[in-house]
Amino acid sequence: MRCPFCGHNEDKVVDSRESREGDAIRRRRECLACGRRFTSYERLEELPIxxxxxxxxxxxxxxxxxxxxxxxxxxxxxxxxxxxxxxxxxxxxxxxxxxxxxxxxxxxxxxxxxxxxxxxxxxxxxxxxxxxxxxxxxxxxxxxxxxxxSAGAQPAPPPPPAPRTPKTAPPAAPAPPPLVKRQPAPPKTTEGPSFATPLFEGVEPEDPGVPRRRKSR
The missing domain is CATH 1.10.246 (Serum Albumin; Chain A, Domain 1)
Known part of the structure; x- marks a missing residue:
């Protein structure tokens, strides 16, 4: 950098430090020709957007x-x-x-x-x-x-399979009741005293074969 006092182009940096804002570097230089010191600032070149x-x-x-x-x-x-x-x-x-x-x-x-x-x-x-x-x-x-x-929602997992149940034989149907052969009823008859039915207990029915006679007055 050219010396501002004698115009010489050669110098040396004796001190460097950042500025308080942090947007520049302050350098203290000493001219090799005249020995005088001066300060320069180095800043980042920013192009406007x-x-x-x-x-x-x-x-x-x-x-x-x-x-x-x-x-x-x-x-x-x-x-x-x-x-x-x-x-x-x-x-x-x-x-x-x-x-x-x-x-x-x-x-x-x-x-x-x-x-x-x-x-x-x-x-x-x-x-x-x-x-x-x-x-x-x-x-x-x-x-x-x-x-x-864009969130990439994942599909819900399929439901788990239902547990397998062992196959069992269906319960046997109850056996039908045995057929009972009914005996034919005896024929009803009114002949003979053996088939007469008493009207009252202890009283024998009258014989229908013997006609009753009326008493004469």
Whole structure:
């Protein structure tokens, strides 16, 4: 580095330390020609990232605006602030790795949606409803179907087979009762005194064969 006092191009570094903000390195140099010392700062060269809007307007990428969008999407969700800062840093690093310095807003939105999909499903649907400007219910349903499809829900396992029961012979039918041969009833007859039936116990019936005579007066 050229000496600001004598214009000599050779020097040596006698001290190096970082700045308080951490965005530069302070180097203390000594000229080899005149022996005087001077200070130089080494900073990282940053090219601005421009976000191209849908209407063609261009504006500089704002990390604070990205952080506000992530915070609004994850409002009242169990997502710690440190995790949101990590996601915002990852998105900014991916933008820095792109060869083009002008990035469409659609591409930035897709990066944010991919990060929220793995972070919180409700935050993903919130951001998608604003970013994609859902007009009606079918658009919202398609977003939910895409989220459920990416989750890769596994099908429920089939129910276990029922235990096999040993085969047993059916119970035997009860044997029918034996047939009893009925004896024919004896023929009824009124002949003879043996077949007369007494009307009262101890009183013999009268003989029908002997006619009764009336007593004459």
């Amino acid at each position: 421009l976000i191209v809007k849908k209407d063609g307007r261009r504006e500089a990428f704002d990390p604070a605006k990205l952080m506000r969008g992530l915070t609004a999407a994850c409002q009242k969700r169990p997502v710690p602030l440190a995790r949101l800062e990590e996601v915002a840093g990852d998105i900014q690093a991916r933008l820095m790795e792109l060869p083009d310095r002008e990035i469409p807003s659609r591409q930035l939105g897709e990066l944010v949606m991919d990060a929220l999909k793995g972070l919180d499903s409700v935050a993903y649907v919130r951001f998608a409803s604003v970013y994609r400007e859902f007009k009606d219910l079918p658009d919202f349903v398609r977003a939910l179907e895409g989220l459920m499809g």
